[in-house]
Amino acid sequence: LPAGFTDALHGRTIVAIERRAKFLLFQLEDDHTWLVHLGMSGRFRLGEENGEAALPHDHVILRTNDGCMVRYHDPRRFGFMDLVPSRAIDAHPRLAKLGPDPLGPGFTGTYLAERLSGRMTSIKAALLDQRIVAGMGNIYASESLFRAGLSPRRSAVTILGRRADALVRAIRQVLEDAIAAGGSSLRDYRQPSGELGYFQNAFAVYGREREACPGCRCDWRQGGGIRRIVQNGRATFYCPRRQR
Numbered sequence: 001l002p003a004g005f006t007d008a009l010h011g012r013t014i015v016a017i018e019r020r021a022k023f024l025l026f027q028l029e030d031d032h033t034w035l036v037h038l039g040m041s042g043r044f045r046l047g048e049e050n051g052e053a054a055l056p057h058d059h060v061i062l063r064t065n066d067g068c069m070v071r072y073h074d075p076r077r078f079g080f081m082d083l084v085p086s087r088a089i090d091a092h093p094r095l096a097k098l099g100p101d102p103l104g105p106g107f108t109g110t111y112l113a114e115r116l117s118g119r120m121t122s123i124k125a126a127l128l129d130q131r132i133v134a135g136m137g138n139i140y141a142s143e144s145l146f147r148a149g150l151s152p153r154r155s156a157v158t159i160l161g162r163r164a165d166a167l168v169r170a171i172r173q174v175l176e177d178a179i180a181a182g183g184s185s186l187r188d189y190r191q192p193s194g195e196l197g198y199f200q201n202a203f204a205v206y207g208r209e210r211e212a213c214p215g216c217r218c219d220w221r222q223g224g225g226i227r228r229i230v231q232n233g234r235a236t237f238y239c240p241r242r243q244r
């Protein structure tokens with residue numbers, strides 16, 4: 001937390017809440033932005049003023065003027081908060097090098113193909129590079145490549161033209177579907193209401209090693225089924241029959 005954090009927030013009105021990549025941006029009335037990253041295990045929980053008691057690892061607790069308690073809970077403490085003048089937000093070291101948001105207008109097939117040209121890495125690893133596209137995580141990279149019919153092992157330089165357009169479309173669809181389903185709850189993630197997300201029930205390939213992918217009769221006993229491989233230390237799931 002930055003120095004003077006409590007005093008800077010005390011009595012301020014939050015006028016807007018935005019998201020950029022995996023960062024939350026709370027715009028304060030005094031032209032400052034309260035910048036938050038949830039890390040691996042952080043989450044906000046909303047409750048009543050006289051509701052549940054604080055839990056261990058509730059590191060920040062705010063009370064709003066209408067009696068809502070906003071609790072930031074983070075057992076692993078990888079989360080991050082800062083207060084930044086809003087006009088300087090783009091230059092913040094955590095945001096300055098981020099690529100475009102996958103749901104924003106700057107993320108197009110042409111842009112993606114240009115950024116991937118000359119990259120000797122796999123497309124899966126490239127999608128996790130936050131300088132290319134900001135906010136893609138490991139689960140959504142596997143799911144997007146499945147929807148686009150592209151192998152995660154394919155070299156990033158081969159993603160251009162129609163392939164790049166198809167991948168951009170798939171990424172947007174997967175993220176929009178995941179947001180509509182309230183996110184993916186694997187270990188810690190909860191919605192602010194405390195509810196679990198539901199998108200994990202709709203995974204086509206992630207975490208489904210040896211199963212058949214949707215719409216496919218691939219069977220691992222006949223050498224098919226979803227495979228799990230490790231790329232750059234992260235698990236990747238894909239169907240070798242449907243993804244080329």
Ligand SMILES: [Zn+2]
Binds near residue numbers: 226239
């Ligand atoms: Zn399959």
